[in-house]
Amino acid sequence: MYDLKLIRETPDVFDEGLKRRNMEPMSAQILDLDKQHRALQAELQEMQARRNEASKQIGIAKRNGEDASDLMAEVAGIKEGMSEKETAESDLGNQIKTILAGIPNRPKDDVPVGEDEDDNVLVRTVGDKPELGFEAKQHFELGEELGEMDFELAAKLSGSRFVVLKGSVARLYRALSQFMIDMHVDEHGYTEVVPPVLVRDHVMYGTGQLPKFAEDSFKTEEGFWLIPTAEVPLTNTVAGEILKEDELPKRMTALTPCFRSEAGSAGRDTRGMLRQHQFDKVEMVSVVHPDKSDDELERMTSCAEDVLKKLGLHYRVVVLCTGDMGFGARKTYDIEVWLPGQDAYREISSCSTCGDFQARRMNGRFRSTETKKPAFVHTLNGSGVAVGRCLIAVMENYQQADGSITVPEVLRPYMGGKESIRLND
Template sequence: MHDIRAIRENPEAFDRGLARRGLDPLSSQILSLDADRRARIAQAETAQAEQNKASKEVGAAKGRGDEAEFERLRALVARKKADIAQLQAEAAQMDERLTRMLMEIPNLPLDQVPDGKDEDDNVELKRWGNPRSFDFEPVEHFQIAGVQPGMDFKTAAKLSGSRFVLLKGGVARVHRALAQFMLDLHVSKHELEETWTPVLVLEDMMRGTGQLPKFGEDSYQTREGWWLIPTAEVTLTNTVHGDLVEQATLPRRMVAHSQCFRSEAGSAGRDTTGMLRQHQFEKVEMVSITDAQGGVAEHARMTACAEAVLEALDLPYRTIALCTGDMGFGARITHDLEVWLPGQNAYREISSVSYCGDFQARRMNARYRPGGGGKPEFVHTLNGSGLAVGRALIAVLENGQQADGSVILPAALHPYLAGATVLGADGRLI
């Protein structure tokens, strides 16, 4: 959510930021509504003062026995009361419109974000690892012989419909091992606090991180009113919802492994085979809560944490700076990590690490008290996948596939699989 005071102080800078996002200028529209709202508030305050004055004079007129003045003042008090109610109602309606407008405008990019219209204008920052040379034609994960017994789309469709999967046997164990490995790495090496959160949240929590009101169709809501989280970013970030924390407690670095749920409303026809894009999936999510000064450095740190997972799994990847036209709604800067998938002969996103500034904090009313004194300030928030577990499974299977249909598994997972090093062509761990 944007700061109306910042827009009042520098509307040109606000519009320049929107232009970099490919949006038309909005400051004049916002400030016009803001001026009308403030005028109604001022008029209501003036009417309230006039009502208060007239109310005091009513008693004096009655005491003097001046019936005409008494009746005039009584009528004036009644009119002012009605005027106040009308003005306050209009101001409240305008405030609601203004708040909704400010909540539906995307965050403004940092200066260092590359300009561009779409993913073709993203900038590669780093490339790690060399894609493996195969002496056979590599296939996609769901086509590998050793994977097929443990990746059952037909039964999942019977249970839940399309875009679900039932994992079994060795494949299920590798999937679970990946999540455990990621958590252990982030906790022991990266000093993140392991957290377990609900997957059902109140509407205010979805609003706090920007999923609502603009992107409600991308998520699922229960009949009782709870929302299923599309990512643990929602729960981890909202741990400071409505709070005033001490600056000395920042940064707060958290990590959670959770089920995630997305309707994929805007992805019709994309990645319909395999488990690359599912309605239900698992992620290990990182969230940091910082002060106003620490956000950019924390973004670099969080990107490195996600990269470390891929490097430990020996998976080739590249790090991409998203351009202004490809960034998510709440981000000021985003780095995507794309892992190499030989079955597709392409790099595909496996993590997105974003710095949001105080954009989410304003929605959550989450502040910190500066250590040196002064007025409370809004916290700054960051989030990033560390990693998407299902996509990591795809990458491990495709990069480790062998000509006989087996899969050689990364050394980092061996301790989590009771020493097994291979997913056999029959789907069993060896």
């Protein structure tokens, strides 16, 4: 959400941000509505002042036994006129709020300008691509041949974009989940949280999923939304709060199921586990002092990278261009892991700084020890990482010629010491 005062003071900066997002200028439209809105507010204040004055005069007239009918008629007229103007003022205020709520965050100055993922910029590459020595299979081929990844059964139960995992592959999935959450808590200093996965409208609005992206999520008949990411409840834990400055930074992590309708992705990644309606993800959320958000983004990204380093996976980090960046982000790093079966890099984590964009929507603030006044916090979020995609990466990178999968050493304690997954284990 944008600060309307800043749009009034620097409309050119606002429009430049939209231009970098490949959008048309909007300051003139917004400021015209704002001018009308403020004019109505001024009229209402004048009318209220006259109404109060006339009411006092009515009281004086009645105490003096004088005729107050003209004054009473004037007050009645003012009241009727105010009712109409209050409706118009409220409608204009809501119109401005709706427009502002649908505008994406302004990119940071160092974010590359571009239209889509082809314009993203490589930051670094870590590790080497594995030399398998044989033709690599994709994860779903490996899983189905092991008899432990069943898409047909999932389709029978729920339809497309679901999977049933069994046996050792199911345990490997669980091992990855526990390994990642333990790492972020024990080594990276995040506080583990188990949040609700059903939330109300205002919670989805606070992090930017509503109103613009309602079709991307699932909603129950009772009015709950199934969370698309734990970012939603974790970030909203500070909604409406005024934190003490020494409470910052707040770093939280959660392992939750996530639910996405995948609207607009028909025909994309239809085979396998890359793009599903239900998946698990370890999420990291930071709530920080505005001066610390840039450093926190680098820290958060390194925490996500640690997962892949400990698993021995080759990956690269890219900074997203303005056209590929998410709605609420000011800057985003994507971590793309190498998948031998696809012979391609695929996103496994996305870490973003949102500045005060989400904080303004949810009214999350802290009290500055210097000014003694409330100020908006900055929020960040990142995958640490998506469990299903990490399972894919482990299966494809650790596959053997005979179709078995070697279990990475860091996961073996979570696997009861098992070193490999084989058919009929």
